Structure formats: structure tokens, C-alpha cells
Amino acid sequence: MKIIRDPIHGYIEVNDEVLPIISSQFFQRLRYISQTALAYMVYPGMRHSRFEHSLGAMHLAKEFLNYLSMNNKIDFLTEGYKTLVSVSALLHDVGHVAFSHTFESALQVTKEVYGENIEYYGKETHVKYGLKIISKNSSLFDKLGKESNISDPIKFLINVIGNTPKTEEERLASQIISNFVDADRGDYLLRDSYYAGVGYGSYDIERLKRVLVYVDKKIAVLKKAIPIVEQFLLARMYMYENVYFHSVVGMYNAILSHAISKLIREGKIDLNNIENLTDIKILNMIEETEFRDPILFRKGYKRIKKDITQECMSLIDKAEINNLMRETEGKIIYYEFFDVPYREESEAVYIYDGEKISQLSRFSNLITAVKDLQKAIIVYHVSMEDKVKKYVEILKSC
Structure with a gap:
């Protein structure tokens, strides 16, 4: 066993059978992929990577299972099963390439703005x-x-990470790594908040781990711990509102997505061979393009200071702004932020009152008060000031 020191969880224990996975080239690559893309342009401390987040998710998955086994009798919850689930958490982000979700945004721009025929599966x-x-x-x-009683560990990993669980064992694992309260969100809220230097993402993880139960084949939280779940929900909402959806963070990620899109369209990035793409490689390529100054030195681009709220989005002609983005090759950019803090029908939080489980909305009014987060910004190169005046005027009426 190896022990890794971590600023969020203290000590992370790694089983000997997991060490070869962590030491593999495809996993070590995550050291060079930023967790939050260009958020460090606003929050300088946010230089952490997918590597440490993945270790943190692995740790929390194991912890969640340890406390579930203390609170319930689950026949298949063996040490071998715990290892498989923790490896599922470890590998849940292994497919990320340079700059994480911003690369996915670049694929979207390439397909939807520039009309290129490429594979793009949205956030998946x-x-x-x-x-x-x-x-x-x-x-x-x-x-x-x-x-464990898992005869095909590779099939197990693929079904769990691909969110297509077939058995009870796979469904429990899927809930551990991909639910509302899960090892993925459980780690990134604390980690991103820590490196951003803000308190928005803080919640009582030690308490949360200890109040998890497994009832009717679902993970639930004891009724007495509802305030912890509400704290978790608010932490996620505040991190999106104040960090992930910060307008200047969005501005630089929008520019980066167009820079990467140009590299794809020019054939400098081969989408059939992106396993080894890292932030460093992309930045080296960008240094030879017109996007060098805005991305490396924060020069040349501005944004319309008024954010476009959900109510105002209908005032923007999407076809027209897409044409502008294409014609100016990213010198004018329309960029949308969207998140659903809580979607009860697909990621319900269950509360156990000692007799049965019920959805959180039965006990908490906070859930109904939380709204979807959606806004947009318009970013432009200083040479395009005249062309965006129209949008400045449109947004004055909002």
C-alpha cells in the first residue's frame, strides 16, 4: 500500500493492485490537464489537475462504501468490490483531454459554428x-x-463509468460515482473551492460520509442529516454562480475554445489521436496563432459588460451571431453557461426516516427555490468594437 498526502482529504491510501493503474501513462497524463481550464486567469490558485481530483474521487468512493458497510449489511460489499468501485471513480475522468470541458466546448464550436463533420457527444x-x-x-x-463476485471487471468498469449499469452491484457503484451526492462532486466542490481561495464550496464531508445508508437498492441520507444535504446543494450552486460561471472565466474559456477549434480545423490536432493531448501541447500550438496574446497575456479581447440573462437570450439572433463567429473566426464570440443544480427526476436525493425512503423535496423547501443557472456573454476582439455596438444597445433593454 502507498499513502499519498492530499490537501483536501489528508491521507489517501492506494492498494497495491491499483498502483499500476495510477503509474500508467494514460493516467499520469492527467497531471498535465487542468481541472478547471483557464479559471486560473481569475483565480490564480486554480492550477490543480484532473490527476489529484481523480485520486480524491477514488478516496471518497472507498470512504462512502466503508460507511455504507458499517450502516448496512450488503452481501456483495467485499474488499474486492470496494476496490473495483474505487477504480471506477479513479477512472471516471480518464477520457478528458487538454483543458477538460473547454476542449469539449471547442468540439461543439467546430461542429455547430463551423459545420465540420466530427464526433461530438456533448458533455459525455x-x-x-x-x-x-x-x-x-x-x-x-x-x-x-x-x-468480489464480479466475474468481468472490465465490463463492470465500462458499465459503471458509461452510466449503463445492469446489475445491483453496478447500480450501487454508479450511484457512488455519478449521482447528486457522489464521490465526483464530493471531491471537486471541496478541491476547487480550496484552490480558488473561496469558501463557497465548503460542506461537512465527514458528517455526510457517516449518514449514508443503503435502502431499497438506493443510497439515502438519514433524515437527521438533511441540513448537510442542503449545505451540499448550496455549495454546488454558489460555486457555479461565483467561480465556474464567473464572466471573465467564461470569457477566456470561450476564446480558448475557438483557438482549439481553429487548430482542429487546420489539422494541427488529430481527433483520432488525442489520447496524449495535454494543456502544455495545446499552449505551445496556440503560441503560433493569433490567439497567443489573449490566452497567454490577457491582451486584445473584451466582453460586453452586461451579462445576458436567461430572459434576455431570446433577444439574440443565434443564427446571426453564429455567422458572425464564423466570419470573424472567433473575434466575436457568443458563449453560453448552463447548469441544473438539482434535477429530481434523474438524480434524486433520497432521505431515510427509519421506515422508508422519500425524495428530498418532501422534507426540504430549499429544493423548490433553487433554479437552473443559465446566462451568456459576448466576447470580442478590440478591433470588432463597432460590430458589437448593436448587441450593446440590445442588452440595454434587459
Whole structure:
């Protein structure tokens, strides 16, 4: 066993059978992929990577299972099973390439603005890439979970990470790594908040771990711990409002997405061979383009200071602004932010009152008060000031 020091969780223990996975080239690559793309342009401390987030998610997955086994009798919850689930959490982001979700945004721009015929799966793109990596390196995983009743560990990993669980064992694992309260969000809220230097993402993770139960094949939270769930929900909402959806963070990620799109369209990025793409490689390519100054030195671009709220979006002609983006090759950019803090029908939080489980909305009025987060910004090169005056005038009426 190896022990890794971590600023969020203290000590992260790594089983010997997991070490070869962490040491593999495809996983080590995550050291050079930023967790939050260009958020460091606004929050200088946000230089952390997908590597440490993945370790943190692995740690929390194991912790959640340890406390579930203390609070419930689950026959299949063996040490081998815990290892398999923690590896699922470890690999949940292994398909991310340079600058994480901003690369996915670049694929969207390439397909929808410039009309290129490329593979793009929305926010699931990194999941698709990750499943390919797991399949390609299957020999690393075929002996995992020897002390479990899982006969095909590779199939287990693919079904859990791909969010297509077939068995009870896979469904529990899927809830651990991809639910509202899960190991992924559980880590990134604390980690991103810490590196941003803000308190918005803080919540009582030690308490949350200890109040998890498994009832009717679902993970639930004890009724007495509802305030912790509400704290978690608010932490997520505040991090999106104040950090992830910060207008200047969005501005630089929007510019970056167009810079990457140009590299794709010019054939400088081969989408059939992106496994080894890192932030450093992309920045080196960008240094030879007109996007060098805005991305490396924060020069040349501005944004219309008024954000476009959900109510005002209908005032913007999407076809027209898409044409402008295409004609100016990213010197004018329309960029949307969208997130759903809580969607009860697909990621319900269940509360256990000692007799039965019910959805959180039965007990908490806070859920109904939380609204979808949606806004947009218009970013432009200083040479395009005259062309965006029209949008400045339109937004004055909002």
C-alpha cells in the first residue's frame, strides 16, 4: 500500500493492485490537464489537475462504501468490490483531454459554428474517450476485485463509468460515482473551492460520509442529516454562480475554445489521436496563432459588460451571431453557461426516516427555490468594437 498526502482529504491510501493503474501513462497524463481550464486567469490558485481530483474521487468512493458497510449489511460489499468501485471513480475522468470541458466546448464550436463533420457527444464526450482508453488497456484491469463476485471487471468498469449499469452491484457503484451526492462532486466542490481561495464550496464531508445508508437498492441520507444535504446543494450552486460561471472565466474559456477549434480545423490536432493531448501541447500550438496574446497575456479581447440573462437570450439572433463567429473566426464570440443544480427526476436525493425512503423535496423547501443557472456573454476582439455596438444597445433593454 502507498499513502499519498492530499490537501483536501489528508491521507489517501492506494492498494497495491491499483498502483499500476495510477503509474500508467494514460493516467499520469492527467497531471498535465487542468481541472478547471483557464479559471486560473481569475483565480490564480486554480492550477490543480484532473490527476489529484481523480485520486480524491477514488478516496471518497472507498470512504462512502466503508460507511455504507458499517450502516448496512450488503452481501456483495467485499474488499474486492470496494476496490473495483474505487477504480471506477479513479477512472471516471480518464477520457478528458487538454483543458477538460473547454476542449469539449471547442468540439461543439467546430461542429455547430463551423459545420465540420466530427464526433461530438456533448458533455459525455470525455466519457466516450475514457471508455476507449479502458478497453485499449484492458490487461491492467482484468485481475481487479479478485475477492468480489464480479466475474468481468472490465465490463463492470465500462458499465459503471458509461452510466449503463445492469446489475445491483453496478447500480450501487454508479450511484457512488455519478449521482447528486457522489464521490465526483464530493471531491471537486471541496478541491476547487480550496484552490480558488473561496469558501463557497465548503460542506461537512465527514458528517455526510457517516449518514449514508443503503435502502431499497438506493443510497439515502438519514433524515437527521438533511441540513448537510442542503449545505451540499448550496455549495454546488454558489460555486457555479461565483467561480465556474464567473464572466471573465467564461470569457477566456470561450476564446480558448475557438483557438482549439481553429487548430482542429487546420489539422494541427488529430481527433483520432488525442489520447496524449495535454494543456502544455495545446499552449505551445496556440503560441503560433493569433490567439497567443489573449490566452497567454490577457491582451486584445473584451466582453460586453452586461451579462445576458436567461430572459434576455431570446433577444439574440443565434443564427446571426453564429455567422458572425464564423466570419470573424472567433473575434466575436457568443458563449453560453448552463447548469441544473438539482434535477429530481434523474438524480434524486433520497432521505431515510427509519421506515422508508422519500425524495428530498418532501422534507426540504430549499429544493423548490433553487433554479437552473443559465446566462451568456459576448466576447470580442478590440478591433470588432463597432460590430458589437448593436448587441450593446440590445442588452440595454434587459
